Amino acid sequence: MVRYILKRLGLAIVTIWIVATLTFFLMNMVPGGPFLSEKAVSPKALATLEEKYGLDKPLFEQYITYMKGAVHGDFGDSLKQRGRTVMSIITTKFPVSARVGGLAVLFSFLLGVPLGCISALNRGKAGDNAIIVIATCGIAVPSFVVCTVLMYIFGVRLKWLPTLGLSTWKNYIMPIAALAFYPTAYITRLMRSSMLDVLGQDYMRTARAKGLNQFISLFKHALRNAVLPVVTYLGPLLAYTVTGSFIVEKIFTIPGLGGEFIGSITSRDYTVIMGTTIFLAALMVIMNVIVDIVYKLVDPRIKLK
């Protein structure tokens, strides 16, 4: 187990290095630069700026410099947010996104799994149909629509919930609902189909033949087998969701990391692009290692090599 984790961590470093390298060169291949969008920068000022941030050097040299810094934990300064390091942007904004995103994932898991089970157990009946319709909507409706509709109903019409910021616990409800809507629907559908599959398995018949009641055969024998696909989905979902959503954070004016991803790309804030991308990649790799370990705990047939 320890050897496996060490091996995976070794591979993780290689993965992150590849992601960083690809991002670095792709980002520089895109026309434009961090200082071009500002109005009427004189050629002289531009040259000075580029010299200051080392952008006048050959690309490969820039790459080596950046990588040397990154290895030592120095991801540079933001090119657009004066006086802020990339590290400080991530450390101040990630906790905000992580809190909202983590809760959203937690709720979607706690809601999606039971809904999927209920749906599977009542297959073809009214309850199942209702759940399927809602789940299909959840997958089809984009998050900006969910945000807007929630905001209009609960914020503007009913005035139950505040529409911006994160000052009280009430502020969390709508962003979490908006973020959790799609994953809940997805987990419900995933859980329903895997539960249906498991319910038809021979060992479920064995469980009934032993004289177990429905409750035990469901919770002990079915759930553990049926939850595997959800676990697989949960890893990447968590990595994506805790790093924030651009749309949801924009609409509810949440000072999270999600905005930085898109914002840094449009403004060609090279160091922030690199920093956030490496951060997401690292998180994703770690989540996948965790998923694999959880997998092994849930299903003993899986061998970690």
Place this chain on the structure above:
Amino acid sequence: MSDYLVSIEHERLSFFTPAGEVKALNDVSFQVKQGEVLGIVGESGSGKSVTAYSLMGLTAYPGKLLGGSLDFNGHHINDMTEKQMQKIRGNEISIIFQDPMTSLNPVYTIGNQIREVIKLHTDKSKSEVQARAVELLELVGINEPERRLRQYPHELSGGMRQRVMIAIALACEPKLLIADEPTTALDVTIQAQILELMMSLKDKMGMAILMITHDLGVVASMCDRIAVMYAGNIVEYGTTDDIFYSPKHEYTKGLIRSIPRMDSKGHERLIPIEGTPVDLLNPPKGCPFASRCDKCMRICLREKAPVMYFGDVHYTSCWMNQKAELEGGTKE
């Protein structure tokens, strides 16, 4: 009646599917005595397994019992609630399934799955339960039982897993063991071992066995009595000798003819039964076997033959016997 462990009278059971009513069992009756082995033979879809499952109350939706009475060990199965059935299942009546590869839950250890059924039906202490589990594995011929109990199903071979299934089934010393094609998924040498094990355990524990199979070799060596099923009917019932040496129904005769024989001369071809099984969505009005029977008469298509007895146990419903009797044929 009371000397029978199992008594099924005129059972009718249908599955209500979107395509219509599938009449899985049409008037099935049989009895099993304590410690007796009854073989139920028949082809796929003839209702063998459904009969056995209905005895355990495992033919849930869309299956529905339409008539008849099922009695087992003083319980009237028809009137029992699901809760009452749960007390019997795995306790007084157990089952082993066809495919041991899929019948055990892959995510729990063997020990967990054996202990589960002991804990459910007895109030033994933790150490007693463990001791019983070890004893059971020894009983079914698994060596190093303590180690095996900690293993998962995927770490055992098919034959071993079937032994574990038998251990689970016998955990509470059932009165009746239903074996639903227990050797079909195993290779031949293992088959023989498992059958031998079942017979020796039967002698040790004195339970009755309901042996469901389509392998006539298995029934010949194991069973005291045999019920031949076709399209949800018992077409012939008798002792093993009756069925093998003087079959009375054309279907049984066909089955016996289709067995390869050791003493056949030269290169005789096997004689298959032509045609396909009847559609249970629209079962025929007359004898269910009529459409495939080479001795089919007009009356066979119109009406079911009445039951005719040959001795105390052996009975069948086939018009050929009625005809033979009318023509003054020999009655055995």
